[in-house]
Amino acid sequence: MKLTKKLILGEIIFFLLLMGGVFFAVFTFVLPEIRAIERQGHLKNLAKIEHAFQNELERIKIATIDWGEWDDTYEYVVKPSRDYEESNLLVDSIEDLKxxxxxxxxxxxQVISKLHTEKMGSLERINLLKGQNWSHSHPLLQYxxxxxxxxFFTEKGPLLLARHPILTSQSTGPANGYLFFARLLDNEFTEHVSSSLELGFTASLVDKTTLQPSVEFINDDLSHAVGYQQLANSVDKVIQLDIEQPRPFYHQAMNATKISLLAVFIIGLMACFATYFMLKKILVNPIILLQKQAELFTKSEGKPAFSVLQRDDEIGALSTSFAEMAKELSxxxxxxxxxxxxxENASHTDALTNLKNRRYLEELMHSEDTWKAKGDWTIFTLDLDHFKKVNDSYGHDVGDVVLQQFSKVITQNFREQDIVVRSGGEEFTVICRQTDQQTANSIAERLRLATEMKTFGKDNNLRITCSIGFFTMNIMSAEAGLKYWQSMIKVSDLALYAAKHNGRNTWVGLNCLMGCEHGTYPKELPDIGTWIKERKLQLSSPKANPEEMIWSA
Ligand SMILES: Nc1nc2c(ncn2[C@@H]2O[C@H](COP(=O)(O)OP(=O)(O)OP(=O)(O)O)[C@@H](O)[C@H]2O)c(=O)[nH]1
Incomplete structure (x- = not known):
């Protein structure tokens, strides 16, 4: 995988981990903690309501003490009087007491007085309060x-009830009876408690299932808490307290969470982009540049110089090291x-004459590029006459000098683009492209004459001549050249032999005519004579009458 792709993948993984971590923290720790706080708040509210009920019971109890330990009440129980009834036992009086x-x-x-507000309805319909003679087992006496x-449970609804023995104002006994005050736990009462606590709730009688308070979160905006209040005289029924409340804290926390997540998302995304571009610029791009330069350096023949990154860090040092290494490699x-x-040059060069050697000639002839030049080609074969005598008479050293001098004569008489090769001993081959027979005749005569006129040897006191054979043919295709170059050189060699056989210090040129096909070239000297007669080869030579030339081997 490319470095850039790896970097992008790394950034995506980092971003996903970041977002996943934040989500995990929020939903595992933050929001459950908020719910726990809300639950505690609900339980406290339920406790507050219970406390309000207890306060009310306490208030009623104080009223019973106030009235129960009053001498007038004491006397009234002993001897009921109209005065007491008319001044105290009035509905207005108990309404004032709430x-x-x-x-x-x-x-x-025995019930000597029963007084109640209108909302109590008929007391005879309330089992707990009906009757005028209460037995010892009456719940209100037992409890x-x-x-x-x-x-207490009543058919009319829950009743907050307090009792006090009727005593003298000095609280001395024995008790003359009992005084009961009670308040109905109705809507009016719950609304009063709600407003004083600033807490909306409802109270209702339900069948008893559990007394454990519970809190339920209906949705993100609403919660529901349920508490229970036991009744003194019932095991089947309980007062159920329901608090349904909005969840502003949770709602706010959720909003804050959403905004925070969005902020983390945007900041995380920006951080990822920033680190991506920073790492790309600081690390990836220089590495890619170094890699491309190294690749170019490996592939390129010219071994280009490494451009150094001007940076004051490890990448800069690496780049400098690379450049130095590349320079040394280069x-x-x-x-x-x-x-x-x-x-290669040495292996292609003849040490004595400094001309190209036979190996070079063979490699050249085997190369397709050589044969790209179509048209007339002439192959010359040159040889010094009676060279053996030079060696024998003046020694091998002088023979070497003569060979060097002759090679210079050759190069001076050919063009620069002609390929001059010392093909062996005192024999030379010259390949001339774009050279027809007529031009070849001139070259051959010029070379023959130059050799004849030159003085050879260490003391320049030797006269030597040369014989020249050449073959001119039309190269139509590279394939033909590649395939038949050896037989072409052979024809040129045969022309040289003909020059030797016909008196030396001369040249014999053979030009390919109609019927002189590649691959069917003459292989022996007598064949040449036949081909000339058959007009497949055109002969050229300075001899007075070429027709009289000898073609036998
Ligand atoms: N000094 C010297 N002589 C060489 C070298 N290579 C070949 N020769 C000699 O060249 C001579 C060639 O002799 P031949 O092949 O008989 O030919 P020639 O004497 O020139 O006679 P024709 O070619 O028939 O005119 C031999 O004596 C070889 O030893 C060389 O590198 N240096």
Whole structure:
């Protein structure tokens, strides 16, 4: 995978991990913690309502104490009087006390006074309160052996009820009976508690299932808490307190969470882009540049120089090291190239004459490029006459000097683009492209004459002649050249032999005519004579009458 792709992948993984981590933290720690705080708040509210009920019971109880330990009430129980009734036992009086019921029992548990507000309706319909003679087992007498205020179940609704023995104002006994005050736990009461606590709730009688308070989150905006209040005289029924409340805190927290997540998303995205471009600029781009330069350096023949990154860090140092390494490699490469060229040149050069050698000729003839030049080609074969005698008479050293001098004569008489090769011993081959027979005749005569006129040897006191044979043909295609170049040279060699056989110090040229096909060239000297007669070869020579030339081997 490319470095840039890896970097992008890394950034995506980082971003996903960041977002995942934030989501995990918010939904695992933050929001559950907020819910726990809300739950605690609800339970506190339920406790506040229960506390308000207890306060109300306490208030009623104080009223019972106030009235129960009043001498007038004490006397009234002993001897009921109209005065007491007319001045105290009035509905207005109990309404002023904010109670709905007053009951006075005498010592024999006979109800001597029952007073209630209109909303209580008929007391005879309420089992707990009906009757005028209460037995010892009456719930209100049984229950209050230990407690003096509690909430009771009645058919009319829950009743907050308090009892106090009727005593003298000095609280001395024995008790002359009991005084009961009660308040109905109705809507009016719950609304009063709601407004004083600033807490909306409802209270209703339900069948008892559990007394455990519970909190339920209906949705992100609404929660519902349920609490229970036991009744003194019922095991089946309880007062259920319902608080349905909005969730402003949670709502705000959710909004804050959403905004925070959006902020983390945007900042995370920006951070990813920023780190991506920064890492790309600081690390990836220089590495790609170095890699491209290294690739170019490896592939390119010219070994281009590494451009150094001007940076004051490890990448800059790496770039400098690369450039130095490349420079050294380049130097080594150039030196090796030079050595290879020198070796190649040496392997293609004749040490004595400094001309190209036979190996070079063969490699050249095998190359397709050589044969790209179509048209007339002439191949010359040159040889010094009676060279053996020079060696024999003057020694090999002088023979070498003569060969060097002759090679200079050759190069001076050919064009620069002609390929002059010492093909072996004192024999030379010259390949001339774009050279027809007529031109070849001139060259051959010019060379023959130049050799004849030159003085050879260390002391320039030797006269030597040369014989020249050449073959001119039309090169139509590279394939033909590649395939038949050896037989072409052979024809040129045969022309040289003909020159030798016909007196030396002369030249014999053979030009390919109609019927002189590639691959069917003459292979022996007598064939040449036949081909000339058949007009497949055109002969050219300075001999007075070429027709009289000898073609036998
Ligand atoms: N000094 C010297 N002589 C060489 C060299 N190569 C070949 N020769 C000699 O060239 C001579 C060639 O002799 P031949 O092939 O008989 O030919 P020639 O004497 O020139 O006679 P024709 O070619 O028939 O005119 C031999 O004596 C070889 O030893 C060389 O590098 N240096």
């Amino acid at each position: 109670v709905d019921l007053l009951i006075i029992l005498n010592r024999d548990h 209050f052996s230990d407690n003096d205020s509690a909430i 130097n080594d490469f150039n030196r090796l190239e030079q050595e290879r060229d020198e070796l």
